[in-house]
Amino acid sequence: MPAAMRVGILGFGGLGQAAAKLLAPKGEMILVAAADKNGYAHAAEGLNASSCIAAYQSQGSLGYLEPHGKISTESIEELIASSCPIDGYFLALPNLPNDFIASVAQQFIKLGWHGVLVDAIKRTSAVEQLLGMKAELAAAGITYMTGCGATPGLLTAAASLAAQSYAEVHQVKITFGVGIANWEAYRATIREDIAHMPGYSVEVARAMTDAEVEALLDQTDGILTLENMEHADDVMLELAGICDRDRVTVGGIVDTRNPKKPLSTNVKITGRTFEGKISTHTFTLGDETSMAANVCGPAFGYLKAGIQLHKRGIHGIFTAAEIMPQFVK
Structure with a gap:
């Protein structure tokens, strides 16, 4: 059986927490890293979703998760730069301001990270900014899946x-x-x-x-x-x-x-x-399907598809209308 795909979640508000819960029973993917604006946590053997959510809700940050957390105002940058091996990230981040997700993608490029990124952003102008980064993302060895929530997605x-x-x-x-x-x-x-x-x-x-x-x-x-x-x-x-x-x-x-x-x-x-x-x-x-189910499910389905593309050496940016998501068991 192939090794589980190691994934991270950036952003740990309602959507990020729902994403962690959704991943918990999966066998093909394992949550190894997560970050919020005040801290992050990572563990190569996997993070416990319930513990992550408890730390965030009771103390305001994943950075307080013992023994895997770290408080930091540069949580995203430090997590990307850490030695934790991660196949792909779900960017469960608020896209406020409108160029925020594009600026996060730039951080991944700048830090020389290779892998798969998936977002669930909404605005046309935000997706157009990312589409404009196609050559840059491809040159960086990043496979980026954009607009992969419910709508768009x-x-x-x-x-x-x-x-x-x-x-x-x-x-x-x-x-x-x-x-x-x-x-x-x-x-x-x-x-x-x-x-x-x-x-x-x-x-x-x-x-x-x-x-x-x-x-x-x-x-x-x-x-x-x-x-x-x-x-x-x-x-x-x-x-x-x-x-x-x-x-x-x-x-x-x-x-x-x-x-x-x-x-x-x-x-x-x-x-x-x-x-x-x-x-x-x-x-x-x-x-009966919640917003969280209809956003996070497709996001991880597209992340799995992106990981398959990345393994074949296919980099750059793709949308939910171009690629079929793959079901995560």
Whole structure:
């Protein structure tokens, strides 16, 4: 049996913690490293997800995890530079400001790291920054998988598959429903969503205090309604040759006070078949699957696919619309 893939998680908020839980029962992947903004932990034999989450929640950082943690204000850089062998990282980081993920990718390049990186970022402009680094990433020996969460990610890949029925794709419409019991478990994700609302921006959302976010949510009864979002599904489908980006729309509803989804997440792909018929395919996610399940599952599936590409000497940047994810057992 091949050795387990050794993976790290950068960012340990709601998404990072969910990623650690998801990995725990897997046999093909083992969590060997994780970092937050105040510290990091690594262990070649593997980290215990429950212990990591307990240290983070009780003391505010993985750096307090005994005996594997280290407190540091340069946690990402120190972890990358450490001798811990890691095949790939999931960047479960908030992309605030809008060039943050690209700057982290630059750190990996600068430190001479070789391996696989996967992100679940949302914004078209953020993904375009990474696409502009294609030659740099390839020269550095890095295989980078971008836009590999739920949307962009799982739903973009579904659109890519569904498009095969058509001679021409007229519209791709992604509608998502997210239900979380408490916004504080996903602070960074909620701030990113607020940044998509009319009258807000990445800078405004990033500068908001928790009290200001609470006040906004009080005004909306905890509901965020998002329309015509700047979502990288558009550039990813355009890049894959499926349709022009202006035919792709993304929107949804986030309920920050109720774990039940306010509506079913789906993607509708409308097109014309070679016989001249107009039709629509719909792919709907089960309401019981959480945001975390639909983001972290695909991210690790794409990480596994990226590791296979990397082993074949294929480096550079790929999107969820170009490569099939591989199921992690």
